[in-house]
Amino acid sequence: MKKLHILEKKLGYTFKDQSMLVRALTHRSAGARHNERLEFLGDSLLSMVIADALFHRFPRVNEGDMSRMRATLVREKTLAELAREFELGEYLILGPGELKSGGFRRESILADAVEALIGAVYLDADIEQMQAMLLAWYDKRLNAIQPGIEQKDPKTRLQEFLQGKRQPLPTYTVVNVVGEAHNQKFTVHCQIEGMPEPVVGLGTSRRKAEQSAAEHALEVLL
Amino acid sequence: MKKLHILEKKLGYTFKDQSMLVRALTHRSAGARHNERLEFLGDSLLSMVIADALFHRFPRVNEGDMSRMRATLVREKTLAELAREFELGEYLILGPGELKSGGFRRESILADAVEALIGAVYLDADIEQMQAMLLAWYDKRLNAIQPGIEQKDPKTRLQEFLQGKRQPLPTYTVVNVVGEAHNQKFTVHCQIEGMPEPVVGLGTSRRKAEQSAAEHALEVLL
Incomplete structure (x- = not known):
């Protein structure tokens, strides 16, 4: 593992x-002192800081457009991008199974660790420092984002893409659900005419699994 | 309308x-200067303050249980309860249509106004005062809540209730979807054996509409 102070420099904090930082980097596969509680905290802090930033930057934009911009800024894909800017994968502490299967490259693990870092900075410092750090992380993205542009979710984008090519709409089928209520994993197949096999999406809800499948389908099609 | 200072006393702020307070009380049916942007802000502030409170109150509880407790504390029903404690319905500023149809009693309108008030206090004061006020509002509920108890969502509770009576599981059907993508309204029917008519649920997603239908069904059955 690289030296943590190099990571701290990239994070700007x-x-x-230091044990707080280590905890934020520890995936649940690596032991009991993992980052899931920090992730829970960081998720809500991130959502609040971005909501506040959008509220002040866009004084005339309605709630729906603000929600969509926030969804774009806090979604897994964006958080995984941030993680890659920090080269976070090189610092993650993973159990042997996740290590072998390349968990340090998985978007969900990277995104969760980013949220855990946000929670850890909040606890190690205070809300103001956490907010200042987050706004620095998001500076480029907050300057670039505009209401009504690219805020569409993957299912909508896939549908519009196919409609534009006068192709039939995709069909989504839940093919598997595992786990107890509240902790379920959904597997969805997205079938698109002309594609030999359905595209697979995973998620903790049917909706998320469908969005994930649509996102993968767009990656294949675009 | 009652005097606003009586409401402020109940809110503890x-x-x-004063125009900020008026805005937080103004439903979109009453004109352009309505409370939806404040609601957007307040929603994320509430979520963050409750996440932080649960994180510190329950140092050994996992993320899933914290999520469920938070969902219980920030859901529409709880917010509408708070609204009724403040007699908020008497202060809401509604358009003529909502006034006639009794909008001041509608849970969603009450809950949204509570979130808007949270956003308004944050802007009028600062994050610390907003947080202190919220913790006072939630004092009783935070003291009462326990991980794993009553955190189950309505669909799960309905399913368990019916299983306990050895009745077949309910079926959910989307019977109507209106509005554009991102701003859709789903109508779901929940059909339960022995009930002459399906129970109706509304929501901005299929999942929410199903939960709403299950909640109404529980109200009928329990």
């Missing part, structure tokens, strides 16, 4: 309590 | 800028 130096931890007073 | 006196606005420096």
Whole structure:
């Protein structure tokens, strides 16, 4: 693993309590002191900081457009991009199974660790420092985002793409659900005319699995 | 309308800028200067304050249980309860249509206004005062809540209720979808054996509409 102070430089924050940073980097596969509680905290802090930033940057934009912009800025894909800017994969602490299967490259693990880092900075410092750090992370993206552009979710974009080519709409089928209620994993197949096999999407809800499948389909098609 | 200072007393906060309070009370049916943007802001602030409170109150509880407790504390029903404690319905500013149809009693309108008030206090004061006010509002509920108890969502509770009576599971059918993508309204029918008519649920997603239908069904059955 690279030296943590290199990561801290990229994050723009130096931890007073290094164990907090280590915890934020520890995936649940690596042991009991993992980052899931920090992720829970960081997720809501991120959502709030971005909501506040959008509220002030776009004084005339309605709630729906603000929601869509926020969804774009806090979605897994964006968080995984941030993680890659920080080269976070090189610092993640993973269990042997995840290590072998390349978990340090998985978008969900990267995105969760980014949220955990946000929670860790909040606890190690305070809300103002956490907010300042987040706004620095998001500076480029906040300057670029515009209401009504690219805020569409993958299913909508896929549908519009296919309609534009006068192709039939995709069909989504739940092919598998595992786990107990509240902790379910859905597997969805998205079938598109002309594609030999359905595209697979996974998610903790049917909706998320469908969006994931649509996103993968767009990656194949575009 | 009652005097606003009586409401401020109940809320535990006196606005420096009274127009902010008025705006938080103004439903979109009443004109352009309505509370939806404040609601967007307040929603994320509430979520963050409750996440932070649960994180510190339950140092050993996992992320899933914290998520469920938060969902219970921030759901529409809980917010509408708070609204009724504040007698908020008497202060809402509604358009003529909503006034006639009793909008001041509608849970969604009450809950949205509570979120808008949270956003308004944050802007009128600061994050600390908003947080202190929210923790006072939630004091009783935060003291009462426990991980794993009553955190189950309505669909799960309905399913368990019916299984306990050895009845077949309910079936959910989307019977109507209106509006453009991102702003859709789903109508779901929940059909339960022995009930002469399906129970109706509405929501901005299929999942929410199903949960709403299940909640109404539980109200009928319990």
